[in-house]
Amino acid sequence: MKKVFSLLSLLLVLSSSRVYAESFNLNIDGKNTNVNEVNVEIDGQQLNTDFKAYTASGSTLVPIREITESLGAKVDWDAKTKSATITLSEKIVKLQIDSSVVYVNGDKVFVDTSTMPKFATYSFPRKEVKTMVPLRFLSETFGYEVGWNGDKYIASVITKKEEKKVESASIDFSEKEIVKYENKSESKKEEVKKFVSKKIKSDGLVTILLDAGHGGSDSGAVSVDGKTKEKELTLEITKKLNDKLLENGYDVHMTRETDKAVDLYKRPEIANDLGAEIFLSIHINSSENSEPSGIEVFYAPALSNKLKEVEQSPLAESLQKSLIKETGAISRGAKAGGRLVVLKNTKNVAALAELGFISNKKELDLMKDEDYQEKLVNGLYNGLIDYIDNYVE
Numbered sequence: 001m002k003k004v005f006s007l008l009s010l011l012l013v014l015s016s017s018r019v020y021a022e023s024f025n026l027n028i029d030g031k032n033t034n035v036n037e038v039n040v041e042i043d044g045q046q047l048n049t050d051f052k053a054y055t056a057s058g059s060t061l062v063p064i065r066e067i068t069e070s071l072g073a074k075v076d077w078d079a080k081t082k083s084a085t086i087t088l089s090e091k092i093v094k095l096q097i098d099s100s101v102v103y104v105n106g107d108k109v110f111v112d113t114s115t116m117p118k119f120a121t122y123s124f125p126r127k128e129v130k131t132m133v134p135l136r137f138l139s140e141t142f143g144y145e146v147g148w149n150g151d152k153y154i155a156s157v158i159t160k161k162e163e164k165k166v167e168s169a170s171i172d173f174s175e176k177e178i179v180k181y182e183n184k185s186e187s188k189k190e191e192v193k194k195f196v197s198k199k200i201k202s203d204g205l206v207t208i209l210l211d212a213g214h215g216g217s218d219s220g221a222v223s224v225d226g227k228t229k230e231k232e233l234t235l236e237i238t239k240k241l242n243d244k245l246l247e248n249g250y251d252v253h254m255t256r257e258t259d260k261a262v263d264l265y266k267r268p269e270i271a272n273d274l275g276a277e278i279f280l281s282i283h284i285n286s287s288e289n290s291e292p293s294g295i296e297v298f299y300a301p302a303l304s305n306k307l308k309e310v311e312q313s314p315l316a317e318s319l320q321k322s323l324i325k326e327t328g329a330i331s332r333g334a335k336a337g338g339r340l341v342v343l344k345n346t347k348n349v350a351a352l353a354e355l356g357f358i359s360n361k362k363e364l365d366l367m368k369d370e371d372y373q374e375k376l377v378n379g380l381y382n383g384l385i386d387y388i389d390n391y392v393e
């Protein structure tokens with residue numbers, strides 16, 4: 001009997017030493033629901049909340065007051081319609097309890113049912129009804145990057161807002177469009193004339209800087225089984241792309257060539273110091289949900305960026321189109337991601353490609369596969385060359 005008991009406790013110790021999510025019960029929609037606890041980190045700091053964030057069917061939901069306070073956003077709650085208006089910098093997000101319709105600056109956006117805001121009744125640490133909102137959707141809408149560690153159930157939001165001063169690019173204004181944009185950083189709206197060039201002028205060889213996302217102590221997203229890290233896939237693919245560009249006579253550089261940490265703010269600095277006409281950052285996506293898959297490419301719109309003098313979307317669109325053509329993956333589109341540090345702080349044309357979801361088993365297996373990596377490399381290569389052929393003179 002004693003033997004059985006000690007064997008049992010050994011098994012218990014073994015199983016608890018593996019990192020599984022803690023689960024707890026909540027009342028959602030009148031039903032007692034078992035959810036998995038999620039640790040939310042904002043810029044490396046644990047979110048200050050008595051009520052645990054959780055994931056029930058894939059998406060992480062967080063208590064509205066705690067998350068908005070920590071992001072520095074303002075919330076207005078309308079009890080009659082059960083809707084919240086969250087305001088942060090230039091974004092106004094309106095969400096309603098149990099509604100998959102969200103308004104972002106007045107534009108209707110549909111969210112997944114697992115992402116819908118909910119009332120949740122906690123019994124721990126005290127009985128309280130909390131308004132729960134989707135962490136990833138909100139953070140990304142406000143332009144923040146969200147990482148997911150599926151092994152440890154940690155969702156991490158990076159908000160670092162500080163901008164480093166960078167000299168403004170010297171670009172020949174021969175072929176410019178005059179456009180207007182509103183400078184909303186002042187309380188009064190001020191009209192500013194901004195020049196945005198469609199094309200890049202290059203004297204001689206185009207310089208390309210490739211940026212393999214993460215590295216060293218920063219592993220980026222990690223696969224559910226803990227075996228594959230984003231930093232490894234990004235480096236493998238970036239190196240192959242670098243080789244292909246070198247073979248074809250391009251002036252190409254990398255922000256890192258080994259598994260080392262490179263500060264996020266250092267990456268755009270390297271691009272600017274190098275005078276790289278093109279900056280391409282390579283990442284692997286991740287979601288709390290195992291479903292999402294596909295490729296997306298981000299850019300920082302020149303009109304809302306003081307540093308940029310060249311239109312940014314053509315590079316992202318060219319890469320997106322070419323990646324989908326080569327891989328046949330689901331297209332999530334070329335998207336504006338103006339708050340991403342590496343995009344907003346680079347002077348010239350920049351794009352950030354998310355090549356697939358590490359959280360999707362099928363896509364993860366593809367991304368580890370040599371043949372599929374070659375397709376990704378060809379997609380990136382052809383996208384770059386198409387852009388250079390059409391937009392660099």
Ligand SMILES: [Zn+2]
Nearest residue numbers: 213220283284
């Ligand atoms: Zn990444």
